[in-house]
Structure formats: structure tokens, C-alpha cells
Amino acid sequence: MVELFLKQLLTEFNIAPGKASDNTVARLLHNAKINELTKSIIAAKKQAINIFYMYNETEAFKDTKILLPNAVSRKPYEYQFDLSCFPHIYIKEIRNLDKVGLSFDPASAKISGIPTSALSLDLQLFFTCGQEEEQLEEIKIIPFIVNADPKDLWLNKPSNKNDLFAKADSDKYAGTFLDKHIVVASQRGRSHAHEGLFRDDHFCTRKLPLDWEIIALADGAGSAKFSRQGSMMATTLIAESFHDEVLLTELSDRCIDYLTTAGTTTGQETSSAEEGQVLKHKSSIINILYKSVRSLHTTLGDFARQEGIQLKDLNTTLIFALVRKFDNGYLMLTFGVGDCPVSVITSDPDEVKLLNQLDIGEFGGGTRFVTMPEIFTNDMASRFAINRFDNFSRLVLMTDGIYDPKFVTENKLENKAAWDTFFADLDGQNEDNARVDFLRDERIEDQLLSWLNFWSKGNHDDRTLAIIY
Known part of the structure; x- marks a missing residue:
């Protein structure tokens, strides 16, 4: 050397x-x-x-240019600095992170937390390089952006309670339904809240004579001036129309005849006479239901004339399930006009069935309304359905504010996997961790109303969901 x-x-x-x-x-x-x-x-x-x-x-x-991914207000954020190319660099502190509610851990070189607000700012990285007395302390400036949560961009203006046909921005209910439970919640959509408009959805459930019960949902047309009133009247009037012991006595008798006749022919070779009897009893049931829906349409027309408005100003969809438990199972009488589904999930076997006809597909997406005279045509009978089930785990009715973001297409309404995903979502498997607890259902209506606030890009319609369980 x-x-x-x-x-x-x-x-x-x-x-x-x-x-x-x-x-x-x-x-x-x-x-x-x-x-x-x-x-x-x-x-x-x-x-x-x-x-x-x-x-x-x-x-x-x-x-070195360090690009931190943008954060989103009120969404968990995490960023790990990669210092593999800088073995002697140690980041001691990052100033200004506290302005957005984030923190920095020097040991792991990680930024984490939940940003509290949308903001653009410069972060000051205080770092050292070298060892002991030779160590240098320097500052590096890095721009950082916290974007607003898309939800925050939507205003939530109260509707005018002094307007004609004013309605609450949300509604909820929980109780019993036959020998089961029911929970319903309805929430004004973000598009309406942003402009201070009313909720157009509505629901109504009633306990009726002779152990019948009904649940009805309606989605008022956004283009109709007073659809909020139309949906309210449609659900309330159809429920009240069955609060008639004479009518329900006749309906019960016809249902027993139908169940008896259909039960004796199930799984057997049937004669034309037997098939004719089943069809006769089925037609008599549908005729009773038809009269109530027709009467509702007439009442809506009378109301429009009295108020000096057009019937189309009340345009609304309507679905309902009229249910009673008989000795041999649950009989569900359903009706639907529009694009809101009624579905049942049976318990044994575990399968899904759509109980109403949706006005999509062949209609090119054109929704039909109970206020339209043209629905009362020869195919009106196809809008009614009669189904018997030994038992069921869920009976679900929803407006398209739920159907569109959660199922997207009609064929998924009879897809068991799609329903499993839906119920997992209700059980808390979602970005908001919002959960509807069907086992311990204390304040379950509040849970469901909170769950309805989920975010779905492009889906900001009113949301109404009823579940019998």
C-alpha cells in the first residue's frame, strides 16, 4: 500500500x-x-x-420526480415510498399532511389515513442522508392532491314543504308481515336532492282482514310534474282497496278452490276438464285483482280532473304483493306495471323466482305506468301472477333505483349468484361497510335507510327496497 x-x-x-x-x-x-x-x-x-x-x-x-397518487376525501389512503435506489435516505418528517388528516410513519416510510377534505397542497419532506456527524438534512417539495369525494359534489337541498303534494325526503318502516318480518326504506335520489326536488318513490304496507297482508311500491316518473302524488296514491289506494272483508272473503274462497284444484293435478296427467277448472279459478282470482287496479286507474283520473291537471302528470309505476298463508303454504298474488321487480327466494330448494313482468326488453326500455289507459288491453292478465310456496326466505320488492345499480340486467333477477352478491352487500360487504342485520334486527329500518345511501356512478335515482324475511 x-x-x-x-x-x-x-x-x-x-x-x-x-x-x-x-x-x-x-x-x-x-x-x-x-x-x-x-x-x-x-x-x-x-x-x-x-x-x-x-x-x-x-x-x-x-x-427524482415522485408522483403521489391522488387521494379522495373521506376514503382510506395509503402510500409507501420506494427508497430501494436511495439506501442512505431517511425521511424524518412530512409537513402539511396534517392539513388533510393524514400522517406519516418514518419507520415504514408510509403515508396513511383518511383525508378529511379536498385540497391541493405542497408536502415538505424533511430527510437526511449519511451517518452521524456527516449527516445532511434537506427538504424536498412534493405536490399532493386530495380530490373531493364524488358524493360531496352533490348538494342536498331540502324540498319545499309548502309545495303542492309535498312529501318527506325519506321514509322507513319495520314490523311483522304474516308470521315473518318486514323492513322497508325509501330515499330521495341524489339527482332530486341536488335540485331540491321531491322523492317520487312511495311504498305502503297494510295488514288486511282474514290474515291477508299487502306490500306495494311505486316509482313516480321523473318527467311527470306530480308523480310524487301519483306514486303515493297508487300504493295507498291499492292497499286500501283490499281492506274489504267481503272482497277478501270471496278472494280467499277462490284461492282455496284454486289451491285445491291445482294441488290435486300437480305432477299428474290432467284432463282438459281439470285444466279448465284450474284456469277458471285462476281467472276468477285475477278478475278480482284486475278490478282493484282498474278502480285505482279510474280514481287517479278523477283526481287529475278535480285538480285541473293531466293524468300523465301523475305517471307512476306500481308493483304489489298480496300474500296470505294457507294450510298448504304461502299464496302470493302479484302485479306489476313498469320496471320494478318482485322476487322471491325460496328456502327449500334455495332458488330465485321473478314474480312479475317487467316493461323492458321488447318495449325497448320504455317504462309503462298504471296511469296509462293502454295497459288495460288483452295482455293485462299477464301482469298478474299467482304463486304458491311451501316456504320462502325472502320476498323482495324494489324500484329501479336499486335494480339498475345492483342487478343491471333483467336476467340477473333470476340468477342465484347475483342475489347472493346482493345479500352479501346488504350484510356489509360494501365500501361503506353499511350493514343490515336481519338476525338482530333492532332499528333495522334505520340500517336499511343508511344502506340506501350507497354510491354507484351514474345511478342517482330514488331508491325504495322492501324485504320480507
Whole structure:
């Protein structure tokens, strides 16, 4: 080490090699002073190069462009700095993070937390490079953006309670339904809340004579001036129309005839006479239901004339399920006009069945309304359905504010996997961790109303969901 050092030194001072210089180098190899100076100079060089590397790594880190992913207000955020190319860089502190509710952990070099507000700011990274007394402390500026939660961009203006046909922005109910439970919630959509408009959806459930019960939902047309009143009247009037013991006595008798006749022919070869009897009893049931729906249409027309408005100003869809438990199972009488589904999930076997006709598909997406005279045509009977089930785990009615974001297409309404996903969502498997607890159903109506506030891009309609369980 000393010989190499002396030869490099002779070259640096332009001392030509020769016998004298070679002998001098040989004598100095064991000179204590020369050995001490050699070690000191080599150590100084190492120290100098280490300082260079420290400054060089510092400058390289300062020049490196670090792009932090944008955060979203009120959404969990996490970012891990990758310092693998900068082994001597240590980030001590990041200032200004507290302005948005985030924090920095120096040990893991990680930013985390839930931003409290939307903001654009410069973060100040205080970092060091090197060891101990040679350590440098520097500052690096990094721009950071917290975007607004899309939900925050929607205003929530109260509707005018003094307007004609004013209605609450939300509604909820929980109770019993036959020997089961029922929960219903209805929430004004963001599009209506943004403009301070009313909720057009409505629901009504009633306990009726002779152990019948009914649940009805309606979705008022957004284009109709007073559809909020139309949906309210449609659900309330149809429910009240069956609050008639004479009518329900006749309906019960016809249903017993139907169940008895249909039960004796199930799974057997049937004669045309037997099939005719089943069809006769089925027709008599549908005729009773038809009269109530027709009467509702007439009442809506009378109301429009009295108020000096057009019937189409009350345009609304309507679905209902009229249910009674007989000795041989649950009989569900259903009706639907529009694009809101009525579905049942049976318990044994575990399967799904859509109980009403939706006005989509062949109609090219054109929704029909109970206020339209043209629905009362020869195919009106197809809007009614009669179904018997030994038992069921869920009976679900929903408006398209639920159907569109959660099922998207009609064929998924009879897809068990799609329903499993839906109920998992209700059980809390969603980004809001909103849960409807059907086992411990204390204040379940509040849980369901909160769940209705889910975010779905492009789906901001009123939402109404009824579940019998």
C-alpha cells in the first residue's frame, strides 16, 4: 500500500523513475512517518469520496420526480415510498399532511389515513442522508392532491314543504308481515336532492282482514310534474282497496278452490276438464285483482280532473304483493306495471323466482305506468301472477333505483349468484361497510335507510327496497 502510494506520488510530482528513486522508495517502505502519512491520506480520500456520495445521493433524491397518487376525501389512503435506489435516505418528517388528516410513519416510510377534505397542497419532506456527524438534512417539495369525494359534489337541498303534494325526503318502516318480518326504506335520489326536488318513490304496507297482508311500491316518473302524488296514491289506494272483508272473503274462497284444484293435478296427467277448472279459478282470482287496479286507474283520473291537471302528470309505476298463508303454504298474488321487480327466494330448494313482468326488453326500455289507459288491453292478465310456496326466505320488492345499480340486467333477477352478491352487500360487504342485520334486527329500518345511501356512478335515482324475511 505504501509503495503504490509513493510511486503515485512521484508521478504526480513528475519525478522520473530511476535507480536513486527506486532505492529511496525501498528505504521508505518501512519508514514510520511515511506509513502514518499514507494511512492518513488514504483515509482522507475515503472520507472525501463518502461525502461526495452522500451529497450525490441527496441531489439525486431531490431531483427524482415522485408522483403521489391522488387521494379522495373521506376514503382510506395509503402510500409507501420506494427508497430501494436511495439506501442512505431517511425521511424524518412530512409537513402539511396534517392539513388533510393524514400522517406519516418514518419507520415504514408510509403515508396513511383518511383525508378529511379536498385540497391541493405542497408536502415538505424533511430527510437526511449519511451517518452521524456527516449527516445532511434537506427538504424536498412534493405536490399532493386530495380530490373531493364524488358524493360531496352533490348538494342536498331540502324540498319545499309548502309545495303542492309535498312529501318527506325519506321514509322507513319495520314490523311483522304474516308470521315473518318486514323492513322497508325509501330515499330521495341524489339527482332530486341536488335540485331540491321531491322523492317520487312511495311504498305502503297494510295488514288486511282474514290474515291477508299487502306490500306495494311505486316509482313516480321523473318527467311527470306530480308523480310524487301519483306514486303515493297508487300504493295507498291499492292497499286500501283490499281492506274489504267481503272482497277478501270471496278472494280467499277462490284461492282455496284454486289451491285445491291445482294441488290435486300437480305432477299428474290432467284432463282438459281439470285444466279448465284450474284456469277458471285462476281467472276468477285475477278478475278480482284486475278490478282493484282498474278502480285505482279510474280514481287517479278523477283526481287529475278535480285538480285541473293531466293524468300523465301523475305517471307512476306500481308493483304489489298480496300474500296470505294457507294450510298448504304461502299464496302470493302479484302485479306489476313498469320496471320494478318482485322476487322471491325460496328456502327449500334455495332458488330465485321473478314474480312479475317487467316493461323492458321488447318495449325497448320504455317504462309503462298504471296511469296509462293502454295497459288495460288483452295482455293485462299477464301482469298478474299467482304463486304458491311451501316456504320462502325472502320476498323482495324494489324500484329501479336499486335494480339498475345492483342487478343491471333483467336476467340477473333470476340468477342465484347475483342475489347472493346482493345479500352479501346488504350484510356489509360494501365500501361503506353499511350493514343490515336481519338476525338482530333492532332499528333495522334505520340500517336499511343508511344502506340506501350507497354510491354507484351514474345511478342517482330514488331508491325504495322492501324485504320480507
